[in-house]
Each structure stands twice: as structure tokens, then as C-alpha cells.
Amino acid sequence: MSDQGLFLTLEGIDGAGKSSHLDALEALFKAQGRTVVRTREPGGTPLAETLRGLILEQPMDPLTESLLVFAARRDHIVQVIEPALARGDVVLCDRFTDATFAYQGAGRGFDLAVLSTLEQWAQAGRAALPASTLLQPHVTLWFDLAPEIAAQRLAGARVPDKFEAQPVEFFRRVAQGYADRASADARRFVRIDASQTREQVWLQIESELTTRGVLAGRGAG
Ligand SMILES: Nc1ncnc2c1ncn2[C@@H]1O[C@H](COP(=O)(O)OP(=O)(O)OP(=O)(O)O)[C@@H](O)[C@H]1O
Numbered sequence: 001m002s003d004q005g006l007f008l009t010l011e012g013i014d015g016a017g018k019s020s021h022l023d024a025l026e027a028l029f030k031a032q033g034r035t036v037v038r039t040r041e042p043g044g045t046p047l048a049e050t051l052r053g054l055i056l057e058q059p060m061d062p063l064t065e066s067l068l069v070f071a072a073r074r075d076h077i078v079q080v081i082e083p084a085l086a087r088g089d090v091v092l093c094d095r096f097t098d099a100t101f102a103y104q105g106a107g108r109g110f111d112l113a114v115l116s117t118l119e120q121w122a123q124a125g126r127a128a129l130p131a132s133t134l135l136q137p138h139v140t141l142w143f144d145l146a147p148e149i150a151a152q153r154l155a156g157a158r159v160p161d162k163f164e165a166q167p168v169e170f171f172r173r174v175a176q177g178y179a180d181r182a183s184a185d186a187r188r189f190v191r192i193d194a195s196q197t198r199e200q201v202w203l204q205i206e207s208e209l210t211t212r213g214v215l216a217g218r219g220a221g
């Protein structure tokens, strides 16, 4: 896998603990001689970061929110993700399309069929793949944590943004949205039990990536 780009995403409800492992993941791949592009959604380009500020802070209806999320994603894919994968880099991305189906779809209750259409539109006419092929991560680490525990972890940790301020019922729906996405694509999703200590969570990540052959020279291939 070392000559090909690797698209690895981290997903989960707010406070599940994904971001706590980005430094170690980056170091792990770099130690294997890989070039790592670390990025996030919404965001990852100047335009997408501007849209992120609106999405995370401004009240808006679910369609507006979805359109902005996909506009940011389009720019991110075209400017950053596809060029990096074409170079053979590891793209380490904090959230991607699964988050839209979990947050805008399951969380907000927005129409999943419309989200699928927007997903196709946001990826139309890209250079690297045939028009019918959607860019998806090769591997998605899904940090699965009960919303009540995530809320406890976030309490007092930082000023909550628009999503983090949502009630626990919202995050129950988002968590179910992730579970549904994981069931529908079990080969891509790696469930991480995020209720464990940071050290135990990291051991799960290393072990899963090794077993799947994602870490060159360490896996079963
Ligand atoms: N395994 C863990 N056990 C206890 N606390 C943790 C654990 N992992 C992370 N935390 C703490 O929980 C809080 C949320 O962690 P982190 O920011 O990594 O979550 P996140 O999933 O990236 O959240 P968000 O998506 O909202 O940015 C932080 O205060 C972090 O220090």
C-alpha cells in the first residue's frame, strides 16, 4: 500500500476522542516514511475554513447547512485530498461525508436521499475518478462512545460551538447515524471502543490498522 495514497478518516460524535489521536497517527505513518497530509472537515482549505466558521456558529436550516458542508467538501476534495492521494500521500482527515449523513441526516432529520444527491453533485466532474465513482475513505476509524460520556468529557473542556451545544438526544441520533453507516459499509469502518482510556484506545487503533495491513510491513497484507 505504500506507493498508493491512503485516505483515512476519523469519525464519531463530538467529544468521542478522535482528535486526541491525530498526533500519534501522523507520527506513526511518518515513521514509516509516508508523507502525511493532516486535514479536517468542514475545512482544510482557506475557503472551506471560512465556511466552517459559518457552519459551526450561525443558525441555519438543515438544507442551507448541508449545502455549505458540501460546498466546503468540494473545495477540499479538489484542492487538497485528490492531489495528495495522487502523490501517494496519507490523507489523515478529521471527519468526511459520513459526518454529513450522521449530523445533517440522522441528527437534524434531513432527507438522506437529498444528501446522497448532494454528495454526487459535490463530486461531479473530478479528474481522478470516473464520474460514477464516489471518493470514499479507504479506512474510517469510528470512535463509538455513549453521548452521556462524551458530554461529560466536553463539559468545561472548551466553549461549545453550535453542534456541541445540542442536547444529548441529538447526539443519540447522530450516534445511531454512525452505527447505520458502519453497518452499511463494514469493510471500511473500524469500530473503536472510545469508552476506554486514551492508552487503550490507541492500542486498539494500532492493532486494527496492523490487522488490516494499513501499516506497511506490519500487517497481514
Ligand atoms: N479516552 C479518553 N478518556 C477520557 N477523556 C478523553 C479520552 N480521549 C479524549 N478525552 C478528552 O475528551 C475531550 C474530547 O476529546 P477530543 O477533543 O479528542 O474529542 P473529539 O472527538 O475530537 O471531539 P470534537 O469532534 O468535538 O472535536 C478532551 O477534553 C480530551 O482530553
Ligand SMILES: Cc1cn([C@H]2C[C@H](O)[C@@H](COP(=O)(O)O)O2)c(=O)[nH]c1=O
Binding pocket: 014, 040, 041, 042, 056, 069, 094, 095, 096, 097, 099, 100, 101, 103, 104, 163, 164
Ligand atoms: C464534516 C461535518 C461536520 N459536522 C459537524 C460535526 C462537529 O460538530 C463539527 C466539526 O467540529 P470538530 O470539532 O472539528 O469535530 O461539525 C457536520 O455537522 N457535518 C459535517 O459534514
